[in-house]
Amino acid sequence: MLIIAGVTYVLDQRVRHLTPVQREDLDYDLSTAKQSVALQSRLLTADTLLFMGSSELSTVGESTHPAQFYRDGADNFELLFVGHGYVQSFQHSLDLAALIGSIPNQKVVLVLSPQWFTAEHLSPEAFASVFQIDTYEAMLRNPEINETDKRRLAVRCHALLGNSGELNEQVSELDRLYLDHDASPLTAVSHQVSFAFQALQDNYNTMARLQLYTADSLKADLPQGGTRNDHGIVVLPPPGGAKPVPATGMSIADRLIWAENEGEANVTTNSFYVNDAYYKQYMEGKYESRQGENSDASYLESPEYADLQLFLDLCQSYKVEPLLISIPVNGWWYDYTGFPVAGRQAYYEKIRSIAAANEVELLDLSEHEYTPYFLRDIMHLGWKGWVYVEDGVEKFIHENS
Template structure:
């Protein structure tokens, strides 16, 4: 009898825990406070979480890669600058996230974006022959968001066909991922009654259940990672303050002061600690010469796909062009003239789509601009965040 009671109590506690987790995770996160600038796979891959955050009229979806994490807690990162400001940034991505992943995410959540603005931070290091590496793409891939993209009536069949073709190519050597994508298209891509059979009743129920299960699982992941990282699940402020020009000028002065302490001991425009810890030995051994970037990179087509989705969703994008670290890339023998061709092609694509650019490419040799061979820091982060904020404030009258 005691055993039965103990089992019943355990079962009840388990049920209450599951219900509690469901209710807690279902509340979602506000874009206000630290959740917005929190860099997390779980958040980036949970379409339902991002939709709730993007419903904030002051929120801006900011898509990027490893630069979103670098500089956290430095005073120049968005986690500090935008804390208490009138703009609520939503960081999407981390290392390995590039245009194609972001295109899928935007196609999944863009219709819920109240502010109808999005930022794509473009790193010149993305433009290798095949674009995003298959392993990086697969790690960043969200089945939940891909399904939402397929179901989104705003996204053209041409755009979906492009994405499906890229997935087929990238996942060619991964049978498990290929099967997931194939099943998703079979279950969730809208069908023409005249040319394709509709799902049977049982198959439709399986598809519906699978989608709900994915969303719940991703919500739990967000909750678990947030708890581990100390990210709260509530609004942290009622109103935000505008950032003035004086704010940015003061930040640049502080970046200059900090740069003297951190970056005056090497000739490669990076932090001394990073130079001594990694790059000094590489340079002494003549490593990392002749990087394989190409103007024929598939990344350019993926960038166009992202901008096509912006157009189809009625979202105004800002393309931020990050600079190469000129000192480092001179060492690698990717010279300034060749580097400039990548910037120019990005600018031309943006112009073709009528899209605004925040072009930071003129800062390849700017003092105190980089943490390492590529990631912006200090003045670089100030410029990046100011460009994003000015884009947010554009057309606002108050």
């Protein structure tokens, strides 16, 4: 236990003494090491906004993507990315519950993907592939969460895992230990030792990851056309060739011009406004067979709505202020595949109704189905999309401050 305490102390010191740019690199890191609740809680400060989403977080290719755009060292806030592909509302509910008590500004952003809201929803295998049992245990161990909410999360977790064999049994063992308090003394002691060693492993992995954030790492991941000045600040030349300024010092209008120029350079081969690399890999010579295939599709009935409500209930219970972001579909592609326009609009309206019923803030971007370069492919935020998201997020951060 002394070794674990020592490693934890060293990790605390490493995080505390990160340079601003190194810290930004770690905030936007989506590696396994970053999934540690212990590390996430260390990175959350009064100036850090918890930013939850799915594959759009790791789909980095635009200079306007937060993982690149906000790495300028000049802004007065941080975004802490949590999530990756196939992570949806319930896993984020677990993340949030595990972090309750460690969110100084009591704010969170959740990016909603329309593709989450299908009737088929997540298969047990898909959920198991993203389920973080360490996060689940951190939720159960969190004294800030009441037992009613812990049991509600546990019931839903078992339902999503289905008959996932060993993983489901591991979850049941945690339930017996923390919820039912009927684990044998030997099991309880064994698990506490196991938890301690897992914490040691997590801390070791995190420290190893931190070794990557050195001066050399600052040469990577620069926005297109960007450079770093003597202070490590990313600078971009605004449209018109003016003197380079820190990226976040650009006006929204200039950011949109920058985004349009970059989008135009990356979309030259198709009429769906899909970036050339994605089109070549996934669509060229293949998409014709998909014409009209979604004529009966709908996003109106899905278990995801109950999972989203669970997330919002947790926010209300623990006084966390959420910002929901409603992302549009690619209008050109959805028209081609036959997904009904009325059904798409009904989905957007349902999200608006949920936000209104829960009295939470919504950044509604649904009007941008046909905005060129808003998405980078058939589903992920792109050049202009991120500018609109960042504008809304910056306002959310600074309101009432």
